[in-house]
Amino acid sequence: MLSVIDLEKTYETDEEALRGVSLEVSDNAIVAMIGPSGAGKSTFIRCVNRLVEPSAGTVWLDGVEVTALPQDDLPEVRRDMGMIFQEFNLVERLTVMENVLSGRLGYVNVWQAYRRKFAPEDIKRAYELLERVGLKGYENVRADKLSGGQRQRVGIARAVIQRPKILLVDEPTSSLDPETSRVVMALLTDIAKEDNIPVLINIHEVSLAEEFSERIVGLRKGKIVFEGTPAELTEGVRDHIYKGSPISEDSPVKETVSTTEVPNLREIDRAGIRG
Amino acid sequence: MATHIEPERRTWEPPTAFANKTVKWIVYAVIVVFFLWSAWGVRISFDRLLIGLESGANLIQSMFPPDFGPRQLNLIRIGMIETVAMAIVATVIGVVISLPVAFMAAENIAPKPVYAVGRFLISVSRAFHELIVAIIAVKAVGFGALAGILALSFKTVGFFAKLLAEDLEDIDEGQIEAIRAVGGSRGKVLLYGMIPQVIPRIVGLTIYRWDINIRHSTIVGIVGAGGIGITLLNSFDRYEYDFALAVIIVIVAIVLGAEVLSAVLRRRVQ
Amino acid sequence: MMQAAATDDKYVWERYDSRQRLVRYIAVLATAVAVVISWTLLDINYSYVATAPREMNDLFSRMYPPNLAYTGEIVAPLIETIHISILGTALAVVLSLPVAWMGANNTTPNKATYSLGKFIITVSRSVNVIIWALIFVIVFGPGALSGVLAVGVRSIGFMSKLLAESIEEIDHGQVEAVVATGASSLKTVIYGVIPQVKPAFVGITTYRWDINVRASTIIGFVGAGGIGMELTTSINYFRWANVLTILLTILGVVIFSEVFSAYMRRKVS
Numbered sequence: 001m002l003s004v005i006d007l008e009k010t011y012e013t014d015e016e017a018l019r020g021v022s023l024e025v026s027d028n029a030i031v032a033m034i035g036p037s038g039a040g041k042s043t044f045i046r047c048v049n050r051l052v053e054p055s056a057g058t059v060w061l062d063g064v065e066v067t068a069l070p071q072d073d074l075p076e077v078r079r080d081m082g083m084i085f086q087e088f089n090l091v092e093r094l095t096v097m098e099n100v101l102s103g104r105l106g107y108v109n110v111w112q113a114y115r116r117k118f119a120p121e122d123i124k125r126a127y128e129l130l131e132r133v134g135l136k137g138y139e140n141v142r143a144d145k146l147s148g149g150q151r152q153r154v155g156i157a158r159a160v161i162q163r164p165k166i167l168l169v170d171e172p173t174s175s176l177d178p179e180t181s182r183v184v185m186a187l188l189t190d191i192a193k194e195d196n197i198p199v200l201i202n203i204h205e206v207s208l209a210e211e212f213s214e215r216i217v218g219l220r221k222g223k224i225v226f227e228g229t230p231a232e233l234t235e236g237v238r239d240h241i242y243k244g245s246p247i248s249e250d251s252p253v254k255e256t257v258s259t260t261e262v263p264n265l266r267e268i269d270r271a272g273i274r275g
Numbered sequence: 276m277a278t279h280i281e282p283e284r285r286t287w288e289p290p291t292a293f294a295n296k297t298v299k300w301i302v303y304a305v306i307v308v309f310f311l312w313s314a315w316g317v318r319i320s321f322d323r324l325l326i327g328l329e330s331g332a333n334l335i336q337s338m339f340p341p342d343f344g345p346r347q348l349n350l351i352r353i354g355m356i357e358t359v360a361m362a363i364v365a366t367v368i369g370v371v372i373s374l375p376v377a378f379m380a381a382e383n384i385a386p387k388p389v390y391a392v393g394r395f396l397i398s399v400s401r402a403f404h405e406l407i408v409a410i411i412a413v414k415a416v417g418f419g420a421l422a423g424i425l426a427l428s429f430k431t432v433g434f435f436a437k438l439l440a441e442d443l444e445d446i447d448e449g450q451i452e453a454i455r456a457v458g459g460s461r462g463k464v465l466l467y468g469m470i471p472q473v474i475p476r477i478v479g480l481t482i483y484r485w486d487i488n489i490r491h492s493t494i495v496g497i498v499g500a501g502g503i504g505i506t507l508l509n510s511f512d513r514y515e516y517d518f519a520l521a522v523i524i525v526i527v528a529i530v531l532g533a534e535v536l537s538a539v540l541r542r543r544v545q
Numbered sequence: 546m547m548q549a550a551a552t553d554d555k556y557v558w559e560r561y562d563s564r565q566r567l568v569r570y571i572a573v574l575a576t577a578v579a580v581v582i583s584w585t586l587l588d589i590n591y592s593y594v595a596t597a598p599r600e601m602n603d604l605f606s607r608m609y610p611p612n613l614a615y616t617g618e619i620v621a622p623l624i625e626t627i628h629i630s631i632l633g634t635a636l637a638v639v640l641s642l643p644v645a646w647m648g649a650n651n652t653t654p655n656k657a658t659y660s661l662g663k664f665i666i667t668v669s670r671s672v673n674v675i676i677w678a679l680i681f682v683i684v685f686g687p688g689a690l691s692g693v694l695a696v697g698v699r700s701i702g703f704m705s706k707l708l709a710e711s712i713e714e715i716d717h718g719q720v721e722a723v724v725a726t727g728a729s730s731l732k733t734v735i736y737g738v739i740p741q742v743k744p745a746f747v748g749i750t751t752y753r754w755d756i757n758v759r760a761s762t763i764i765g766f767v768g769a770g771g772i773g774m775e776l777t778t779s780i781n782y783f784r785w786a787n788v789l790t791i792l793l794t795i796l797g798v799v800i801f802s803e804v805f806s807a808y809m810r811r812k813v814s
Contacts (some may be wrong), residue, residue: 079727089722093740095290102736113732116289123287140290155722162726178665241546310635313628317689317770327685334683360583367580402796406675406763410780411788415600420587425597494673498766501587508767511679527671 001026002048002166002200007057009043011223017043018224020057023200025166030189030199032213034206036242040222041202042086045168048200049081050074062165079106080198082159086171088151090143090158097139098251099154100126103161122161129157149180157187160195168191169201173208181205185212206238211267220244334516341524342517351525354496354503359529361423361495361502362488368424369431369488370481376436381443393440400433405491409500420501427488427495435484439477446472479541486537493526601610604785611793612786619775619791623798625689626771629764630757630802633696638750641701642697645708674760678769689770696757696764704753711745712738747813753772755806762795 017040025031033041038235042245048059050066059066066077082103089098104122105113112118118126130136133153143151150171159167173181189212191231192199203209210230211217218226218233218241226237239245256266293299362453379385409426416422451468459467496504503526510519572587646652648662677699681691715738723737765773772791 029293051721053724075727075729077727078725083722083725085718085722087718089716089718091719091723091737091740092716093743094736097287100290102723102728103726105723105732105736110729110735111729113728114735124289139287158722158726168725174685206551257619311549312633313632316625316628317693323685323690327690331684334680356586360586363583364587365581401742402794402799404759404763406766407776407792410766410777411604414780415604416593416597419593421589421593421597422587424587425749490673494675497675497679506674508679511683516683523672526676527668530671531667532590 001062003060004044004048004197005058005060007044007047008055009047009052010055017222018047018054018057021219021222021224023217023224025200028193028198030192030201030213031215031217032209033202033217033219034204034209034241035086035219037204037218037225038129041204041219042170043180044219045083045170045200045202048168049078049083066231071148075106079162080165082162084152084155084159084167084169084172086174086222088148088155088175089178090146090151090154092144093142095140095142096130096135096146096154097126099143100129100157100161103158105227106162107155125161126157129161133157133262142157148176149184152176152180152184153187156184156191160191160197162248163195164197167197167201169199169203171202171204173203173205181208189213206233209233291493324454326499329338337514337516338520340512340517341519341521342515347518347521350506351503351522354506354522355525356527357420358496358502359489359503361427362485362492365424365427365492366431366481366485366488369428369484370435370477372428373435373439374433374477376432377439377443380440381435383446383448393436397433397437400429400439404494405430406498409495410498418499418501423492423495423500423502426500427491430491431484431488433482434487438480439473442473442476443469475544478544482537482540482544483530489533490530493530572760586773607785608789610786611789612784613790615787615790617770618796619794622775623770623794626761626765626773627758627798629689629692629696629769629771630754630761632693633761634700634754634757636697637700637704637753640697641666641704641708642680644701644705645712647708648705649712651715651717662709666702666706666709669698670706671702672699674699675767676765678764678767681810682768687768687770689792691769692761692764692769695759695769699758700753703756704749707749708742708746711742711749715741716740748810751806755802758802759799762798 002023004021007018007021008016010016021040021044033044035041043052045158046203047054048066050059050069054067057067057256061077061080064077067076093100094102098116101116101118101122104118108118122146127139130139133156135150135153135157138146138150143154146154152175155172167188168190173184176184184206188201189199201209201213210233211232216226216228216230216233217224218237220241226241227235228237236245289301293302376393376396378393379389380397382390385393405426408429409422411428412422414424416425446469450472451464454464454468492502494502494504496502496506497508499505503522507519507526508524510516510522644662644665647654647658648661648666650659650687653659653662674695677695678691681698685691685694719741720733720737723733728736761771761773762776763773765771765775766777768774772795776788776791779785779791
């Protein structure tokens with residue numbers, strides 16, 4: 001179970017990316033985080049595995065306080081968190097197989113990493129995963145020869161072979177065409193369900209979030225402004241998340257950004273949401 | 276089958292640039308043997324390195340502090356003036372010779388036989404190190420700056436004509452076509468269609484080459500072709516290592532200065 | 546120069562405005578003055594200039610034909626030349642890796658190491674190989690060892706500079722992905738950085754080796770081994786036919802190394 005409490009991040013440029021975000025992802029839930037660009041989605045996901053160092057707040061993964069770990073212990077906890085990226089981030093000059101196996105780097109020593117010596121069961125698992133994501137026979141193809149959709153499939157295999165306790169997925173479809181996006185999302189969520197891995201996924205395409213997730217979190221200007229099921233995500237709520245426009249009374253908006261910081265939200269007050 | 280074979284037991288080998296493992300190990304072995312042979316060939320031994328360390332320490336000791344006495348400064352001044360002057364003159368002469376060679380060596384301009392001659396001239400100029408050219412120039416015209424100018428001009432041609440020819444080959448045909456279309460003669464096509472495209476490049480390359488020629492003219496003196504190089508060699512021959520260090524410091528300063536100046540000028544020209 | 550002088554004064558058009566033209570004239574004038582001053586400072590003996598073509602001609606006629614019988618004698622120094630270029634390049638490779646790591650702004654540990662890296666690069670690059678050879682001949686005595694060190698030390702700056710630039714250009718996303726799998730920093734370098742830098746590394750190494758072959762032919766002038774020693778001896782004893790033989794051999798080696806290095810760079814991309 002991943003639980004994040006009051007996470008804050010202020011960059012050196014004084015940009016406040018996150019202003020107290022709390023979130024829980026448990027069991028094998030698929031949680032989608034939506035919001036306009038600049039809302040802090042990517043920062044949030046990177047704070048969870050501390051690719052970005054949070055300014056305040058805590059992150060817990062299955063009883064381990066990730067935010068309390070010294071820098072040297074980070075690799076060990078990162079092994080338990082699989083990550084999938086917007087730009088795929090495959091090591092382009094390595095083969096598909098080497099990229100998939102890089103998910104097991106946390107379990108080999110430096111010399112083995114250099115000689116590409118991985119455990120036989122990892123290799124067996126890698127073959128299975130390649131077949132699962134539809135890339136059977138591609139193991140010796142170099143990653144830079146693949147199409148975008150194929151690269152993201154390798155990205156999925158690389159994250160899943162970690163046997164992670166959670167999958168952190170950062171805009172998996174932004175670099176893909178609509179057709180491929182749906183296929184990749186379906187594949188990703190299917191595999192997560194089969195292997196019982198909870199998923200936290202950043203996505204700005206609301207339709208994909210509605211279709212493939214069980215819970216949706218709306219992030220706006222570094223704060224959560226909505227949390228609920230896809231059914232509860234009405235058009236009004238969506239406009240609120242993306243444009244900051246006022247919303248109707250019965251919407252499950254969790255909390256709002258303070259009115260002084262976001263002028264548009266003054267109208268929400270007037271509509272009596274807060275009271 | 277008698278023996279038990281695990282079903283679906285697939286193995287994977289990390290990719291290699293070689294055909295197979297045997298070839299890989301043979302290549303590695305050849306490389307190792309070659310290195311050992313090289314090391315043996317130059318007689319690197321622990322003793323020699325140890326002795327070297329000691330004399331290295333002595334050398335550094337006798338180099339410091341660098342000797343910038345009045346006599347020394349005067350020698351450096353004379354040598355440096357000659358060095359810089361040689362570089363300037365050689366650059367101009369070299370560029371003037373390079374221009375026709377560059378047009379000869381541009382595939383889209385010159386007819387085939389002319390192109391071959393142009394390429395040949397460039398190759399010959401590029402093949403030999405500036406010191407080899409300088410040593411031959413010294414034998415031909417005697418010690419002094421003239422030999423240096425000859426050597427540097429000769430080396431300039433290979434560099435300058437090669438790069439300019441590549442630019443000429445890259446020029447935009449559309450612009451030339453346009454001038455031809457308005458009825459320009461061959462000369463006018465050259466003037467309006469071609470020259471404007473390469474002029475900034477010619478100026479930039481000239482400055483760049485001047486910078487390189489400064490570097491080279493600091494050393495051609497070592498074989499007697501003028502400049503500060505002879506001052507440096509003399510200081511070493513007379514065991515005046517503190518003076519030698521002074522000369523080296525000035526050379527480095529001039530080389531870096533020329534590099535900065537050339538970078539600034541080229542940025543302004545482009 | 547391109548004027549369209551119409552009947553009406555208003556329609557006069559000129560290529561450059563007056564300020565631009567002034568700058569241009571000044572630049573051209575300054576260059577011309579510099580050249581003239583340089584020429585006068587050099588105090589060149591014009592009788593030498595006049596006889597130069599004849600001297601050259603004379604020299605080449607004495608060189609031709611090359612002394613083919615001499616070829617056997619230069620095989621050994623030629624091999625030594627190649628050894629120097631290879632060992633020197635290898636030495637530079639080993640030493641340039643840490644320097645490049647220090648001199649690249651995304652890998653350097655702190656400001657001090659960055660400055661140190663840049664300093665080593667500058668010093669190594671600004672001192673010519675022949676000067677390094679002079680120094681090492683004093684330290685280690687004449688011979689190929691001094692040549693190897695001169696070629697190696699000289700190459701560090703060049704290789705580290707280009708290598709540092711290619712390290713600065715790597716795709717951070719690929720590195721981030723490897724970090725995210727839980728790889729330690731050393732494993733991240735092995736898996737995420739090296740594959741990205743490898744083609745540049747091979748390219749820089751073979752390119753520098755190509756340059757070093759040329760350098761190895763001349764360090765013999767100051768006694769640092771290789772065919773350059775043979776060349777100076779032949780010149781000093783006026784054995785011109787032998788000189789041409791050596792020059793042709795050098796030409797062959799240089800062409801080979803250039804072709805080989807171009808092939809390697811094309812192959813690893």
